[in-house]
Amino acid sequence: MPVTFRRRSRSRPVWPLLILLAFVVSLLPHHALAQGFTTRAKAAVLLDADTGAIYYQFNADQPLPPASISKLMTAAVVFRALKEGRLKLTDEFTMSEHAWRTGGAPSRTSSMFVPINTTATIDELLKGLIIQSGNDAAICLAEGLGGSEAQFAKRMTVEARNIGLSKSTFANPSGLYDPEQLMTAREIAILARYLIKEYPEYYPIFSQRLFEYRKHKFYNRNPLLPLDIGADGLKTGFVKESGYNLVGSTVQGGKRLIVVVLGLATEAERTSEARRLLDWGYRSFAPAKLFDDGEIVGSARVWGGETFFVPLTGKGPVTVILPRVPENPRLKAEIVYDGPLKPPVRKGDKVAVLRITTQSNSVNEIPLYAAQDVEPGGLMRRGLDSLAHMALSLVRL
Numbered sequence: 001m002p003v004t005f006r007r008r009s010r011s012r013p014v015w016p017l018l019i020l021l022a023f024v025v026s027l028l029p030h031h032a033l034a035q036g037f038t039t040r041a042k043a044a045v046l047l048d049a050d051t052g053a054i055y056y057q058f059n060a061d062q063p064l065p066p067a068s069i070s071k072l073m074t075a076a077v078v079f080r081a082l083k084e085g086r087l088k089l090t091d092e093f094t095m096s097e098h099a100w101r102t103g104g105a106p107s108r109t110s111s112m113f114v115p116i117n118t119t120a121t122i123d124e125l126l127k128g129l130i131i132q133s134g135n136d137a138a139i140c141l142a143e144g145l146g147g148s149e150a151q152f153a154k155r156m157t158v159e160a161r162n163i164g165l166s167k168s169t170f171a172n173p174s175g176l177y178d179p180e181q182l183m184t185a186r187e188i189a190i191l192a193r194y195l196i197k198e199y200p201e202y203y204p205i206f207s208q209r210l211f212e213y214r215k216h217k218f219y220n221r222n223p224l225l226p227l228d229i230g231a232d233g234l235k236t237g238f239v240k241e242s243g244y245n246l247v248g249s250t251v252q253g254g255k256r257l258i259v260v261v262l263g264l265a266t267e268a269e270r271t272s273e274a275r276r277l278l279d280w281g282y283r284s285f286a287p288a289k290l291f292d293d294g295e296i297v298g299s300a301r302v303w304g305g306e307t308f309f310v311p312l313t314g315k316g317p318v319t320v321i322l323p324r325v326p327e328n329p330r331l332k333a334e335i336v337y338d339g340p341l342k343p344p345v346r347k348g349d350k351v352a353v354l355r356i357t358t359q360s361n362s363v364n365e366i367p368l369y370a371a372q373d374v375e376p377g378g379l380m381r382r383g384l385d386s387l388a389h390m391a392l393s394l395v396r397l
Contacts, residue, residue, distance in 0.1 A: 036360060037056055037277065037280050037360075039058055039261065039273060039277065040264065040265075040269060040273055041058065041261040041262055041263055041264055041273055042059060042062075042064060042243065042262050042263025042264075043058060043059035043060060043062050043064055043184070043185040043260075043261075043262045043263060044056065044057070044058045044059070044060075044185055044259075044260060044261045044262070044273075044277060045057050045058075045060050045185040045186050045188070045189045045258075045259070045260045046257060046258070046259050046260075046277050046278070046280075046281045047189040047190075047193065047257065047258045047259075047260075048255070048256075048257060048285075048321055049193050049196060049197075049249065049256035049257065049258050050255065050256060051319070051320070051321060051364065051366075052193070052365065053320065053321040053362065053363065053364040053365075054186075054362055054363040054364075055257070055281045055284075055285055055321070055362050056277065056280075056281065056360075056361075056362065057185070057186065057361060057362075057363075058185075059185065060184060060185045060186040061167065061184050061185075061186055062184060062185075063167055063168075063169075063182035063183065063184055064182060064183065064184070064185075064242065064262050064263060065177060065181060065182065065239060065241050065242035066175060066181065066182070066183040066188065066237055066242065066245060066262075067175045067177075067237030067238050067239045067242045067245050068110065068133045068174070068175040068235065068236065068237035068238070068245075069175065069183065069188055069235050069236075069237040069245050069246075069247055070156075070170060070172070070173070070174065070175035070181060070183070070237070071129050071130065071133065071138055071173070071174065071175060071235060071237075072188070072191050072192065072195060072234065072235055072247070073156045073159060073160060073168070073170060073173075073191065074129060074138050074141060074142065074152075074156065074173040074174075075126065075129060075130060075195065075202075076156075076159055076163070076191065076194070076195060076199075077145065077152070077155050077156055077159050078122070078126060078141055078145065079195070079198075079199045079202050080159065081145060082122070082202070083199070087122060087145070088122065089121065089122050089123040089126075090121055090122070090123070091121065091122050092119040092120065092121050092122070093119065093120065093122070093125065093140050093141065093143070093144030094117060094118070094119050094140075094144075095114040095115065095116055095117065095118050095119075095120065095136060095140050096116075096117075096139075096140070096143055097116055097117075098139065098143070099136050099139035099140045099143060100114070100115075100116040100136060102135065102136075102139055102176075103134065103135025103136035103137075103138060103139045103174055103176070104116070104135075104136035107135065107136075109135050109176065110132065110133045110134060110135055111132075111134050111135060111136050112124075112125070112128030112129075112132050112134030112136050112137045112213060112216075112218070113134075113136070113213075113214070113216055114128070114134075114136055114137070114140065114213075120137075120140065122141075124213060125137045125140055125141050126141075126202070126205060127205060127208065127211045127213075128211065128213065128218070129141065130205045130206055130208075130235070131205065131208055131210075131211040131218055131219075131220050131221075132211060132218035132221070133221055133235070133236070133237075135174040135175075135176060138172075138173040138174040138175075139172075139173060139174060141173065142172075142173040149172050149173060150171075152173050153170045153171050153172055153173065156170040156173065157169055157170050160187075160191075163190065163191060163194050164190065165183075165187040165190060165191060166187075167182070167183075167184050167187060168182065168183045168184070168187050168191075169181070169182050175237055175239070176239065177239045177240075177241045177242070185260045185261075185262055186260075188247050188260045188262075189247065189258050189259075189260045192233070192234050192247050192249060192258045192260075193258055195234070196233070196249065196256070196258075203232075203233065204232075206222075206232065206233030206234050206235070207220075207225060207231075207232040207233055208220060209225060221236050222234070222235065222236060222246075222248065223236070223246070223267070223270070223271040224246075224248045224250065224271070224274060224275065227275065229250050229252070229275065229278065229279075230250040230251040230252045231248055231249065231250045232249060232250070232251065233248065233249045234247045234248060234249055234258075235247055236270070238267075242262070242263065243262070243263040243264055243265060244263075244264040244265070244266060244267055244269065244270035245260075245261070245262045245263070245264075245270070246259070246260070246261050246264075246270050246271070246274050247259070247260045248274055248278070250278055252282050253282075255282070257278055257281050257282065259274050259277050259278050259281075261273045261274050261277065284323055284324055285321050285322065285323055285324065285362070286321070286322060286323075286324055287319055287320070287321055287322075288319065288320055288321075288322050289317050289318070289319045290318045290319070290320060291313075291314055291317065291318035292317055293314070293316050293317050294313055294371075295313060295314075295318075296311045296312065296313055296371060297312050297313055297314060297318060297335070297354055297368055298311075298312050298335045298354075298368070299311050299312055299335075300312055300335065300337050300339055300340075300341055300351055300352050300368075300370075301339050301340040301341065302340055302341045302342070302343060302345060302374050303339075303340035303341070303342060304342065304343060304376060304377055305341075305342075305343035305344075305345065305374040305375065305376060305377050306343070306374055306375050306376070306377045307374055310341065310345050310351070310370050310371070310372065310374045311370075311371040311372060312335065312351070312352055312368040312369065312370065312371060313368065313369055313371045314354075314366060314367070314368060314369070315367065315369055318354065318366050319366075320356050320364040320366065321362070321364060322356075322358065322362075322364075323358055323360055323362060330358070330359040331356060331357070331358055331359070332356070332357045333354065333355070333356050334354070334355045334356075334357075335352050335353075335354055335355075335368065336352060336353050336354075336355050337351055337352035337353070337368075341374075343374050343375055343376040343377070344373065344374065344375055344376060345370050345373065345374040346370065346373055347369075347370055347371065347372050347373050348369055348370065349369060349370045350367050350368070350369050351368065351369065351370050352367075352368040353365045353366060353367055353368060354366045354368055
């Protein structure tokens with residue numbers, strides 16, 4: 001049962017980890033459940049919301065038009081303003097002529113139908129944005145917070161970078177097609193996880209089935225919500241350039257999964273593909289504890305310190321999600337960090353991650369922390385380290 005370990009940065013192999021991984025996988029049920037998954041989507045991701053583990057990925061880093069899934073980032077900017085006290089749910093914004101013509105009734109696109117030059121509360125606009133996917137609500141929020149769509153789109157991109165999304169770019173708050181409006185399936189999943197964890201007070205809007213505004217009744221467009229699968233969010237999207245997109249989240253048996261499927265041909269295919277991927281994820285993976293709280297996982301190279309290496313540990317037990325695999329699984333374990341580290345290193349500093357990749361391309365990344373302090377060494381120690389570094393570089397060449 002081969003398990004490989006590939007070093008990154010200047011970490012040392014941790015042979016007990018290899019033995020333990022092989023042992024853990026041997027204990028998992030040998031059902032032929034995770035033989036693989038294929039999708040009709042242009043891109044797809046299935047993510048464990050608790051651990052951040054990627055169960056499945058296909059074209060996960062290809063930038064694609066997100067359509068109305070962009071509204072998740074619009075919501076993220078508004079949620080931050082609410083959380084920081086710069087905005088209240090009872091505040092009101094006025095529906096401008098531009099917002100009305102571009103995203104309202106005259107646009108013949110998804111609309112909340114706020115009359116021109118009429119005010120709506122932030123609470124109403126958020127529900128119109130999320131439940132009805134109103135483009136007029138998105139533009140009204142953008143103008144009220146940013147002054148214009150263009151200025152607000154810059155805020156969206158800044159917020160994306162703050163969250164850790166490096167590839168997403170935004171040109172408008174609605175998701176109406178623009179060649180510069182692009183997101184990846186991976187970053188959509190990360191954004192969904194962020195919203196769930198960072199804004200639990202506002203997340204219930206995503207599961208609200210009905211929103212009544214004036215004479216209108218808007219039913220949530222998320223096709224997963226009526227299904228008996230524990231769905232409680234998040235968002236659909238469609239423009240002709242993108243195809244049918246969906247990001248959803250479900251909870252079953254206390255475990256939350258986030259699914260992203262992009263570029264499907266029909267609404268029905270979008271729903272069935274998302275559900276099929278969720279069903280596969282729930283039945284094909286199981287948790288496995290690799291290390292107890294405080295147990296040493298490995299070490300990282302330190303240059304110019306009192307010691308050459310600092311031991312690494314998790315914060316609490318180190319648990320990963322592994323597939324229920326057939327015979328002869330292959331796993332790759334890496335300790336990844338930017339190194340060598342430079343002292344001083346303090347106990348508890350996050351300095352590395354343990355990355356475990358399976359043969360089905362599922363990925364777990366667990367943060368690792370320094371288990372002890374490492375102070376700067378003396379001049380002699382730094383000199384020896386420099387010689388050792390030069391020697392290792394020559395050996396690699």
